Amino acid sequence: MNDERYLTLLLDDAVAAVEVPPRERWLPRRTRRAGIGLGSAFGLVAAALALVIVGVFIGQQRESPVGTQPTASPLATATVAATPTPSAKAVETPVPANESEGWSLVRASIPQDVTVLRPRWLPERYAADSVVVEYAHNVGGWRYRVGYGTGNRTVLFALGSVNSARPNSTETLTMRGVSVTISTTSDWPAIQAIWDDVGGTYSIQSTDLTRDELIRIVESLQPVAGS
Amino acid sequence: VKAETWEQVYETAFPRLYRGLIAIGARPTEAEDALHDAFLDALGKNGELQDLHRPDGWLFVVAARRWRRQRIRDRIFAPFGSAKDQCSEPSSDHVAVLAEIARLPLRQRQVLVSRYVLDLSQEETAELLGIARGTVAAATTQAAAKLRERLGNDR
Numbered sequence: 001m002n003d004e005r006y007l008t009l010l011l012d013d014a015v016a017a018v019e020v021p022p023r024e025r026w027l028p029r030r031t032r033r034a035g036i037g038l039g040s041a042f043g044l045v046a047a048a049l050a051l052v053i054v055g056v057f058i059g060q061q062r063e064s065p066v067g068t069q070p071t072a073s074p075l076a077t078a079t080v081a082a083t084p085t086p087s088a089k090a091v092e093t094p095v096p097a098n099e100s101e102g103w104s105l106v107r108a109s110i111p112q113d114v115t116v117l118r119p120r121w122l123p124e125r126y127a128a129d130s131v132v133v134e135y136a137h138n139v140g141g142w143r144y145r146v147g148y149g150t151g152n153r154t155v156l157f158a159l160g161s162v163n164s165a166r167p168n169s170t171e172t173l174t175m176r177g178v179s180v181t182i183s184t185t186s187d188w189p190a191i192q193a194i195w196d197d198v199g200g201t202y203s204i205q206s207t208d209l210t211r212d213e214l215i216r217i218v219e220s221l222q223p224v225a226g227s
Numbered sequence: 228v229k230a231e232t233w234e235q236v237y238e239t240a241f242p243r244l245y246r247g248l249i250a251i252g253a254r255p256t257e258a259e260d261a262l263h264d265a266f267l268d269a270l271g272k273n274g275e276l277q278d279l280h281r282p283d284g285w286l287f288v289v290a291a292r293r294w295r296r297q298r299i300r301d302r303i304f305a306p307f308g309s310a311k312d313q314c315s316e317p318s319s320d321h322v323a324v325l326a327e328i329a330r331l332p333l334r335q336r337q338v339l340v341s342r343y344v345l346d347l348s349q350e351e352t353a354e355l356l357g358i359a360r361g362t363v364a365a366a367t368t369q370a371a372a373k374l375r376e377r378l379g380n381d382r
Contacts, residue, residue, distance in 0.1 A: 003367060003368060003371035006371055006374075006375065007339060007342070007343050007367065007370070007371055007374075008343050010324060010343075010374060010378070011250065011328075011339060011340070011343035011344055012343070013324065014250065014324040014325050014328065015246035015247070015249070015250055015325075015344055017322075018245070018246045018249045018250075018325075020241070020242045020245050020246070021245070021255070021259055025259060026237070026238065026241050026262075027234075027237075027263075027266070028263035028264075028266055028267055092279070092280050093232065093279055093280070093282055094232055094235060094236050094239075094282065095232070096232060096235060132235055132239070134239075135281075139348055139350065139351070147239065150235070150238055150239070154239070161346070162346065163243070163344075163345075163346035188242065188243070
């Protein structure tokens with residue numbers, strides 16, 4: 001076993017059992033006590049964001065109702081239209097965006113010959129979410145990661161290597177014409193799907209998806225078209 | 228990086244950052260405090276960190292620095308006995324592994340956590356820790372050799 005694999009397994013195992021404090025203790029007490037300070041500011045920002053998201057979501061209902069659309073057909077179907085983005089630029093720091101803008105940003109940041117895969121179906125509990133484009137850049141190969149949800153309700157779509165605890169169970173299924181490995185872990189992620197496609201290794205990692213939901217999401221993936 | 232972005236990064240990365248700090252030797256309360264400080268530090272920068280490549284890595288480095296400073300203060304001012312009482316004996320495999328990691332030099336611990344807990348690349352680790360990429364590679368090799376020697380190859 002080479003050093004990389006040895007250390008990955010060793011560290012995954014060692015930290016997986018470290019219990020993380022309850023969520024209410026994550027933010028500093030000083031900001032929680034700050035009255036109209038930071039916590040309220042975040043609340044106001046979140047409320048404003050929620051209003052924008054609701055508006056965008058209502059608009060999107062006409063063209064792509066996330067959560068209610070039937071399972072999409074495989075890769076051969078038409079690509080998903082993306083809002084054009086003026087210039088290609090790597091995303092180096094997380095960028096919150098509405099769903100369409102987020103995927104457009106990724107598409108604009110990654111060369112056209114590298115496939116960017118966007119889900120066309122998500123469970124209802126993710127339907128109103130904005131996304132966070134965590135990164136979209138070339139660091140040892142083209143990589144991107146887009147996140148939906150937050151905390152204990154999270155699903156991440158990535159191209160390129162990602163972190164994972166050692167799987168407890170693994171199965172391989174053929175979906176969209178490729179071999180997809182689905183595995184569960186006792187830590188992060190609770191469940192994930194990993195496969196190789198045009199552009200590299202793709203993955204979907206989540207804290208709370210069921211196996212059936214994950215499979216349905218994989219089957220719903222469609223390449224995001226360039227502008 | 229805006230305040231709301233920092234909050235999202237922080238919430239997403241908190242479990243990994245917390246575990247990373249535990250892996251380099253912090254106690255749970257120390258790790259929490261150090262992360263709180265790092266988060267407040269990030270918010271205080273108010274947009275100064277525009278070109279930050281990996282905000283989660285930045286939070287880790289700042290939190291690790293805060294933890295070390297606090298630990299030094301504790302060693303100076305806290306009675307030796309009370310600190311000793313807080314050290315627990317390894318009680319299971321993972322604790323034993325963490326204990327062995329904690330025996331490595333700080334630089335090696337930081338590199339291991341950056342690479343294998345935070346999932347940073349060699350380049351990102353080198354940039355964040357302010358060291359050469361070759362140093363990252365060397366620290367990784369040395370740490371792996373030491374851990375294999377102490378824990379065995381089959382782990």
